[in-house]
Amino acid sequence: MELHEENILITEDKNLIKLLGIHDKNIKIIKSYFDVNILVRNDMIKVTGDKNKVEAVVKVLKDMISIIGSEGEITDQKVVYLIEANRSNYNIDYNEVLKEVIVTTASGRVIKPKTIGQKRYMDLINSKDVTFGIGPAGTGKTYLAVAAAVNAFRKKEVERIILTRPAVEAGEKLGFLPGDLQDKVDPYLRPLYDALFDIMGPENYLKNVEKQLIEVAPLAYMRGRTLDSSFIILDEAQNTTNEQMKMFLTRLGYGSKAVITGDITQIDLPEGKKSGLKTVQRILKDVEDIGFMYFQNTDVVRHKLVQDIIKAYERHENKKND
Numbered sequence: 001m002e003l004h005e006e007n008i009l010i011t012e013d014k015n016l017i018k019l020l021g022i023h024d025k026n027i028k029i030i031k032s033y034f035d036v037n038i039l040v041r042n043d044m045i046k047v048t049g050d051k052n053k054v055e056a057v058v059k060v061l062k063d064m065i066s067i068i069g070s071e072g073e074i075t076d077q078k079v080v081y082l083i084e085a086n087r088s089n090y091n092i093d094y095n096e097v098l099k100e101v102i103v104t105t106a107s108g109r110v111i112k113p114k115t116i117g118q119k120r121y122m123d124l125i126n127s128k129d130v131t132f133g134i135g136p137a138g139t140g141k142t143y144l145a146v147a148a149a150v151n152a153f154r155k156k157e158v159e160r161i162i163l164t165r166p167a168v169e170a171g172e173k174l175g176f177l178p179g180d181l182q183d184k185v186d187p188y189l190r191p192l193y194d195a196l197f198d199i200m201g202p203e204n205y206l207k208n209v210e211k212q213l214i215e216v217a218p219l220a221y222m223r224g225r226t227l228d229s230s231f232i233i234l235d236e237a238q239n240t241t242n243e244q245m246k247m248f249l250t251r252l253g254y255g256s257k258a259v260i261t262g263d264i265t266q267i268d269l270p271e272g273k274k275s276g277l278k279t280v281q282r283i284l285k286d287v288e289d290i291g292f293m294y295f296q297n298t299d300v301v302r303h304k305l306v307q308d309i310i311k312a313y314e315r316h317e318n319k320k321n322d
Contacts, residue, residue, distance in 0.1 A: 004051035006058050010043050010065070018068050019045075019061070026064070026079050030057055033083045056086050077301075078114075084298035085116050102144065103151040106201025111147045117299035118144060124291035125259055130252070132237075133261040134277065135295025141261040142235050146195040148259070149231040158257065159213065159229040163192040164248075166219045166239045189216050192235060219244060228253035237262035237277040239269055245276025265313070 010016040020027055020040065027038050034057050036049030045061065047054045060082045067074045097119040102111045113119040118140055124131045125148045133141040149161045193216060196205050208214040219240065234240070234248050237260045252258055262277045269275060284290050297311055 003048055004054045005046060005048045006054050008045045008047070008058060008061055008065075010045065013043070015065065015068055016040075016043065018073055019064055021076065021079075025076060026074070029076060029079050030060060030083065060086055081115055081298055102147045103154070103199060105199050106204060111144075111199070113144070114140070114301045115299045117293070117295050118301075121293040121295070122148065124293050125257070128289055128291035129256070130249070130258045130290045131260070132277075132281070132290070132292045133259060133295065134264060134281075134292065136263055136265065136297065136300060138300040139295040140299070140301055141295065142191060142233070143195050145233045145235075145259040145261060146192070147199055149233060150196070150199045152231050152257065153213075158231045158255065160227075160231070161196075161208075161214045162222075162227060162230050162232045163189070163196070163214075163216045163235065164219045164222055164233070165189055165192065165235045166237075166244060189218070192216050192233075219248065222251050223247055225251055226253045227251045227256055229255040230257075232256060232258045234258065234260045235262075238264050238267045238275050240276035241269065241273055242276045242279050245280050249280075 010019065021029075024040075027040075030036075031038060034049070034053045036047055036053050036057050038057070039046045039048070047057050047061075049057075060079075063082045063086075064074050064079060067078060097113050097116055100113055100119060100122065102113070102122060104110050113122055117135075121131070121133055121141070121144060125145065133139075133145065135141060146163070149158075149163075152158045153161050196214065196216070200208070205214065209216075219234065230253070232251070237245065239262075240248065248260075249258070260277070260280075264275060264278050267275050267278075281292065285292065297314075
């Protein structure tokens with residue numbers, strides 16, 4: 001095999017240190033995925049090996065340099081993501097992902113897509129009236145949907161934000177919890193509250209709740225309503241029945257947008273009940289202005305172990321089905 005060689009010039013020492021990682025950790029991660037030789041001399045990185053592999057590694061290194069330039073640092077988690085995204089042959093420039101700002105939080109923090117999958121998700125939300133975000137935990141499905149809702153609300157593209165979840169996890173145990181009905185279901189809506197608090201700030205959130213411009217409620221509260229000029233998010237949709245999913249989707253009124261999120265590997269419905277999220281994929285796959293985004297393990301933005309755990313469970317399930 002004829003060896004191919006490419007060189008990358010690093011103009012700043014501090015960028016080279018960040019690129020390599022502590023004890024060259026980032027380079028070791030790259031070499032664990034690609035059978036190439038990486039040699040660092042002064043301000044030059046030389047990559048040698050099979051032409052396709054060398055070109056892939058150079059692209060990963062250049063994306064890493066872009067992230068360092070944009071964010072000031074790079075985590076080993078992002079290094080793994082860039083490698084996985086490259087191996088999946090994504091056709092989106094990661095530099096374009098870094099440029100997009102979804103919304104700025106009350107504390108001034110900028111929320112951006114962190115993966116190419118998240119960028120595609122945001123493109124669908126912006127271009128479709130109804131978007132389904134389906135995939136494993138930790139991919140940002142719900143948080144990004146809330147960020148998009150707040151952005152639309154601030155721009156006055158919608159008049160209300162409505163966030164809902166089925167309280168199916170509670171089952172019969174709901175009746176044994178203390179307090180009134182709202183107190184009983186609040187724990188199941190907590191992730192939605194947390195996302196709104198983080199992005200809007202507690203004061204703005206509470207002010208808009210008092211004005212009834214923001215509503216966080218169980219899915220059962222949606223029945224019989226028509227939701228005009230609203231950004232509506234249905235979270236944990238894998239726990240809806242077919243009837244509940246149809247009921248939710250037919251609430252959509254004029255000037256409204258809906259995002260439905262869920263993980264079909266974590267269905268908590270009683271035995272014998274079919275998930276509305278699984279069924280709706282077949283029913284609506286060809287309906288215009290409805291988009292489906294399927295997140296992959298590479299889109300997980302939590303601890304790297306989360307990706308490994310998801311992969312391990314997938315292998316286990318595949319063995320059971322063989």
